[in-house]
Amino acid sequence: MPPKKPGPAPAGGAWDWVFAPRRKGEKRFWLVKSEPDVFSFDDLMRRPDRTTPWDGVRNFTARNFLRDGMTLGDPVLFYHSNASPPAIVGVCEVVREAYPDSTALDRNDPHFDPDSDPKDPSWFMVDLKAVRALPRPLPLPELRANPALAGMALLRIGRLSVSPLRREEWDAVMSMAKA
DNA sequence: GCCAACGTTGGC
DNA sequence: GCCAACGTTGGC
Numbered sequence: 001m002p003p004k005k006p007g008p009a010p011a012g013g014a015w016d017w018v019f020a021p022r023r024k025g026e027k028r029f030w031l032v033k034s035e036p037d038v039f040s041f042d043d044l045m046r047r048p049d050r051t052t053p054w055d056g057v058r059n060f061t062a063r064n065f066l067r068d069g070m071t072l073g074d075p076v077l078f079y080h081s082n083a084s085p086p087a088i089v090g091v092c093e094v095v096r097e098a099y100p101d102s103t104a105l106d107r108n109d110p111h112f113d114p115d116s117d118p119k120d121p122s123w124f125m126v127d128l129k130a131v132r133a134l135p136r137p138l139p140l141p142e143l144r145a146n147p148a149l150a151g152m153a154l155l156r157i158g159r160l161s162v163s164p165l166r167r168e169e170w171d172a173v174m175s176m177a178k179a
Numbered sequence: 180g181c182c183a184a185c186g187t188t189g190g191c
Numbered sequence: 192g193c194c195a196a197c198g199t200t201g202g203c
Contacts, residue, residue, distance in 0.1 A: 035189090059198075082189055140190080158196065159188050 018069050018164045029170040030070060031077040031088070031154055032128070033161045041078045041090040041133060050130040051095055054162075055103045056111045058123060062162035067098040067124040069164065076128055077165070077173065079154065085139040088173060096127035134177040148172035 057063055078090040100121035103111040116122040143149055153163035
């Protein structure tokens with residue numbers, strides 16, 4: 001999947017499986033991070049229609065996942081970073097695919113990016129809707145202890161605020177949450 | 180195009 | 192508060 005400008009292409013590498021064409025009806029799985037002091041899963045549950053624009057992503061790799069990968073109906077894990085302990089706490093769903101991130105174009109917004117051309121925006125957001133809290137939060141140390149999750153982007157690349165999971169990883173997370 | 184300096188994220 | 196990891200910037 002050729003990413004549009006600007007920003008480096010993830011092509012020819014480890015993330016090919018993320019952008020590969022989908023079979024009809026195939027879902028892909030994602031994880032987003034948020035600091036609960038800033039915006040928690042409970043905050044999302046309290047939003048009208050339990051929905052929010054996921055704005056403020058300012059990392060090209062995360063941007064590419066969000067813009068080129070996330071598809072209507074895809075399930076998304078909600079992770080609390082900078083928490084004690086950091087943990088996966090809930091599930092949400094993509095209810096609107098990528099559109100330009102208005103905060104990047106708003107001079108008065110802390111996430112304003114003067115380099116982003118309104119006619120050809122650099123940054124995008126999707127809308128996420130809360131589905132349900134996990135039966136219990138899954139703290140980071142417990143995730144790390146599960147060999148089935150050794151390849152998970154969250155555990156390998158600390159700073160990615162939007163990342164993909166393989167189906168097997170998603171399933172492993174779900175069974176941990178039930179146990 | 181290389182790489183050092185710098186800034187940010189985020190676990191601990 | 193500290194610091195490791197790593198993305199970004201800018202000099203050359």
